[in-house]
Amino acid sequence: MRELDYDVAVIGAGTAGIAAHRAATAAGARSVLIERGPGGTTCARVGCMPSKLLIAAGTAAHVARTADLFGIRVPDVAVDGPAVLRRLREERDRFVGSVLEGLDDLPEDERLGGTARFESDRTLLIDDAIRIRFRAAVIATGSSPIVPEPLRVLGAHVLTTDTLFEIPDLPASLAVLGAGAVGIEIAQAMARLGVAVTVIDAGDTVAGLTEPDLARQAAAIFGSEMDLHLGAEVRDAVADSDGVRLGWVDRHGRDQVTRAARVLAATGRSPNLEPLGLEATGLRIGETGVPDFDRRSLVCAGAPILIAGDVDGWRPVLHEASRQGTIAGANAAALVAGRPVATPEPWTSLAMVFTHPQAAVIGAPYDPEDDRRIVGALDFSDQGRARVEGLNRGGMRIWADRSKRLLGGEMLGPAVEHLAHLLTYAVAEKQTAQAVHDRPVYHPTVEEGLISIMSKIIQRS
Template identity: 40%
Template sequence: MEQRQVDVAIIGTGTAGMVAYKAARKHTDNVLAIEGGAYGTTCARIGCMPSKLLIAAAEAAHAARGADLFGVHVNDLSIDRRAVMARVRAERDGFVGSVLDAIDRFPPEHRLRGTARFVAPGRLVVDERIEIEAERIVIATGSHPHVPAFLQAAGDRLLANDTIFELEALPESMVVFGPGAIGLELGAALSRLGVRIRLFGVGGGIGGIADEAIRQCALDTFREAFPLDPSADVKQVRRTDEGVAVTFIDPQQGEVTETFEYLLAATGRRPNLASLALEKSGLALDDRGIPTFNRYSMQCGDQPVFMAGDVNADAPLLHEATDEGRLAGDNAGRWPEIRSGSRRAPLSIVFTDPQIIRVGVTGDLLQQRYGDGYAVGQVSFEDQGRSRVIGKNRGLLKVYGEHGSGQFLGAEMFGPAAEHIGHLLAWAVQQRMTVSQMLGMPFYHPVIEEGVRTALSDLNHALRIGPKMGERCLDCGPGA
């Protein structure tokens, strides 16, 4: 077996692995990036970008259908099911191509194709042909779709987000399991593109929303477009000659069987760890089989091993994977000196319409950290000026602040332009701004962000810092 010694071995070349490679190379040129699958990040190939391409097509169709609101009439709207998917794949391939170009710029001696596994601490074997002795190791192997056993009965009609974009044409119908970010985004987009959709969940969750009033607002809105049961009682899934038959309990009709062309499993993702033989790595594992690590240095215990990206199941988002890869690669490169890095304010976005955001401290963490030491402000977008003008006046925003200090803690929202509002609020959290400081910032008229000002004013009053707002803000303009 071929033998090789390196300073840093990086297992996986997704977003985290690529960034770790570049960071490690600032300290040493004896680096090896090992890839067991296809080159091209999850985001570019099967995640962020192809899903947003599908969503963009859905938004175009929805805008055309809704143009009557403005006195604009679109006649004979049709959707070319093949053309939609052709553009998704073509643009997706362009994004993947840019990633492949970046990989091609790695020196050939720094790249190795094959599946790596531990045979001892600091020792890897790749495809039983090369043994690598690595002083430091970065694990950045990403994640894969988790498909519960009962859904596998769909057989060849089973899809996940790593296969759905290979469809040559939009299907006539699809049943979606999992109302998280992936399931909601794809299910809602497909519905707007004329696909018959039914979405099932368990436990009642909707897009990670913690607040019950916001969750109910989202549930009511989505149900206007397609059937959605977040606490479904599904009895059976089976493959038939017609497609996938799903038997479930309908609250009104009792037991019902409905057949769909495909089944999409959007039931979460799991870290890619099975092939690593971690039992031989010398690393301490938690009850999920994931190495314990420090999220500010990415180091696993006191070993020269670091984890970054989706594989650590901490914050599976691209910007977090980038930060983690940089931390892991830098610390692997500079070992034995370890430096802690700062982490960004929590920010998550679900690209439905309306969109869902969570920023900073929300949900159970508010009660755990602050008890009765926080207050809540809110605004409904039903009567918000700019939202009414553009016909997107649906949604609810809640903002949170700390009693005494007046510090802004976080927010949760289902509503228009939430992806942009989420960034503004995340910046405020990261800068540790007070609610009063945020209210001192400029708010143009008429913009959707005026709704944020209304919520912050409500919060400032709840914090006993500012006055209660009247029915209308005379300084803000009509409909603000």
């Protein structure tokens, strides 16, 4: 068996792992990056980039079909499914290629291919062919889509984000399990591309929105483009010559049946921990199977091992994975050198959904029981720029404490990806509604809606 020694071993060459290896090396540690494949990061290969390419195609078709609002007549809109997916894969592969090129630039002694398994809290085995002795390790193995039990009998009829973007043509119909960010984004894009879409979710919210009025608006808006069922549970699934047959129970307890050519499982992701052999490390394992870890330093309890990115199940989005990887890599190097680890404050939380209208959840979560909050509301239906663009749907809810310091909010509407960033920065900087209100805002923009809602918060007692 080949024997190797490193200061830091980083398991997983995704967003978090690449950042961890870079940070550990920059801090002076001798680090190795281990990847079992296929690599290229979840975001670029099966996540944010291919899904946005699908959304862009769906948006183009929708804009053409709805141009009548502006007096523009488009007599016919034809969707070429294979062409849509061909362009998606070409662009996706370009994004993945840029990531892989960066990995190829690493010296050969800084990267290894294969499946890593802990032999102890100081050693790793790579495919039982290489033993690595390390002084600190970073787990950055990412996550994988969950396929619910009723769907596991469907074989190739069930899709996940790992397989969806490889299909040669758009299906005639698609059942989507899950109305969260991934499910509702893909469902709306597919519906706009002419696919008959049914969405089934056991919960009562869409796109992660929890404020009741925004959640109701989201259900109505997205439900107008697809067959949307909330509070429903799939009980059984059968594949036949025409596709799949799903048996489910609606929120009123009534039995229902949906037939579709394919099913997409979009019910969440589970951490990739199974092959690691964590029982050999002495780490304390939590109820979810993830090691107990400090959310600031990312150091796990029980061994000089850190965890970062989607695998820790905390904030599974790219910007958080990159930041966590950087913290974990630098702290792994600090452990090796005997220096104190850094414990930076977590970023203000920001979650975004790129549907139309867009949705976002920022900062402190919605809490109807907190009577110390001041809540400001805005409806986009009569907001100037939103009406000009014909995008005047949805609203914003923003909460502050009694001193009018901004705490967080939820949004559903046009340009939310920009409005959400502005609110995130304000919350992170502990700004008051007055401070945001007093900033210059150009006319006419949707940002004027943000200033309007600040006025409402200021006026509340």
